Amino acid sequence: MCLAAGFFPKQGSMTLTGDETVSHEANKAVLSTTSGTYYYAGYSTGNIGQCKMNGKDASKQSPEEKGITKEQTQNDCEPQSKATNKTEEINNTDDFKSNSLSLLVTGLRLLLAKAVAVNVMMTIKAFLA
Structure with missing residues (x-):
């Protein structure tokens, strides 16, 4: 899976290369209301070595290759705040x-x-x- 985050405009094509080359159109990208940019997750049944969208590419790297330690990855997963979303209290039934x-x-x-x-x-x- 490859996640393209923070791109604008919505139109674009994502190419995943690895065991096989798969191309996805990002016409179902999701708009983030906070940043005003789009997010799209592309997938492939095989291994993905490289992900390219709108001229930008990313390759698969292990955390050790990026210089990230195990402690840093564990700490990043903890919630930053204990804020709650008040809209969850609304009971929307059918x-x-x-x-x-x-x-x-x-x-x-x-x-x-x-x-x-x-x-x-x-x-x-x-x-x-």
């Missing part, structure tokens, strides 16, 4: 009955708020007349 009831309750709340607002305005009008 249950038709509960979605319909939720919509009905929301509509009734709006109707009640409108009725209260109209009554307040009519009361104020009656005191001023």
Whole structure:
């Protein structure tokens, strides 16, 4: 597997060479909303020796060849912060009955708020007349 990260524009072709040469079009690349760039993972059933996309290439190297020690790779895998994503608390279900009831309750709340607002305005009008 080869990961092309941080490229723009979306169009591009990824070539994986090794036991066999495989070419992928990056038309299904995923857009990162934080960086505004695209990410694409290419794969091959055989061994991959080199990965090339948009004129940039990367070759397979072991961590020892890159000068990375075992301790550094183990420390990099630990989470950097304990932040949580609050959007996980939203319960998104595909249950038709509960979605319909939720919509009905929301509509009734709006109707009640409108009725209260109209009554307040009519009361104020009656005191001023």
